[in-house]
Amino acid sequence: MSREDVLVTADWAEENLGTAGVVFVEVDEDTSAYDGGHIPGAVKIDWKTELQDPVRRDFVDRAGFEKLLSAKGISNSDRVVLYGGNNNWFAAYAYWYFKLYGHDQVQLLDGGRKKWELDGRPLSKDTVTREETTYSATEQDTAIRAFRDEVVEAINGKNLVDVRSPDEFSGKLLAPAHLPQEQAQRAGHIPTAINVPWSKAANEDGTFKSADDLRELYKAAGIDESKATIAYCRIGERSSHTWFALHELLGYSDVKNYDGSWTEYGSLVGVPVEIGPGAH
Amino acid sequence: MSDGCGAPEQTAALPAGIDLAKEIVLGGKVTVDGAPVGGAFVRLLDASGEFTAEVVSSQDGDFRFFAAPGRWTVRALHRSGNGEASVTADGPGLHPVAVAVG
Numbered sequence: 001m002s003r004e005d006v007l008v009t010a011d012w013a014e015e016n017l018g019t020a021g022v023v024f025v026e027v028d029e030d031t032s033a034y035d036g037g038h039i040p041g042a043v044k045i046d047w048k049t050e051l052q053d054p055v056r057r058d059f060v061d062r063a064g065f066e067k068l069l070s071a072k073g074i075s076n077s078d079r080v081v082l083y084g085g086n087n088n089w090f091a092a093y094a095y096w097y098f099k100l101y102g103h104d105q106v107q108l109l110d111g112g113r114k115k116w117e118l119d120g121r122p123l124s125k126d127t128v129t130r131e132e133t134t135y136s137a138t139e140q141d142t143a144i145r146a147f148r149d150e151v152v153e154a155i156n157g158k159n160l161v162d163v164r165s166p167d168e169f170s171g172k173l174l175a176p177a178h179l180p181q182e183q184a185q186r187a188g189h190i191p192t193a194i195n196v197p198w199s200k201a202a203n204e205d206g207t208f209k210s211a212d213d214l215r216e217l218y219k220a221a222g223i224d225e226s227k228a229t230i231a232y233c234r235i236g237e238r239s240s241h242t243w244f245a246l247h248e249l250l251g252y253s254d255v256k257n258y259d260g261s262w263t264e265y266g267s268l269v270g271v272p273v274e275i276g277p278g279a280h
Numbered sequence: 281m282s283d284g285c286g287a288p289e290q291t292a293a294l295p296a297g298i299d300l301a302k303e304i305v306l307g308g309k310v311t312v313d314g315a316p317v318g319g320a321f322v323r324l325l326d327a328s329g330e331f332t333a334e335v336v337s338s339q340d341g342d343f344r345f346f347a348a349p350g351r352w353t354v355r356a357l358h359r360s361g362n363g364e365a366s367v368t369a370d371g372p373g374l375h376p377v378a379v380a381v382g
Binding site: 032 | 289319321323330331334336348359
């Protein structure tokens, strides 16, 4: 897989704003950014209220995903270009959902909202409506989704890549530094995990680093390319960003995102937890 | 607080429930030619220059981070230019830091 298959540049995006069959979708945790100005023609998906189950801690199910995409006016044959704030974290999470539910024609806008804004490209406040479709999703492809039991089994076996900041990894902080820290769970990381913060995969403007730089980064951090890999963070969206780098940009074949991530693992009874900078 | 990892709304007033006797808060404004500027991408870098967190400044230019003790650099990116400033936080409380870009 090449970079062009999974990423579009801001230049390409701006040239293809009105292209039939291309749907731009902004994905954010807080959609006020979209409401204040979005890429012309883009529809929005609210990560929290539209992609998460409102009651259980899980995603929308297959029927829910079909209903959502139908309502957004996205059809199975559309080429979907996802972008968002937070260096594309939630866009990368949505990308992973689209793959999970079998939508192959999906790409990320390299650099997301940040590069778009820093470049001074056009933003629109116009309401976007697309005709409803009848979208059909596949069953979840669990080849790219890890659950807690296989994460525990992966200790000392698979590559575990903790993509949180070093202070979260070592147990000094329980959340990224822009969020308050009060939370009832254990701090630290999964034993044998390596710490490669998601941000190392991105340039300052939010674009992904080159494949050569990424490969060097993960190998230097101790990833074993002959082994399967599970990426995790706190709630699974930063690790979607790294999953994208490992699976989509580097083409590693067996990479899963553990969306339960530290908020699940760090609350499990009886599992091993390591604190400090780690031995790996 | 947000239960996600996304950047919460940036305001000059601290959100309810933040205990400055316990939390280390780094906060301030981004300015262009002395005037507050919203929509800047404000990045918190640790003592080694490593990225730690990023928020977008509010319409009034405000930003805020919750950090561990140490020396930090706050770097802001904006259409009009970039800028950075350093701050050292020894303990809990609000540690002001101002960043001029352009």
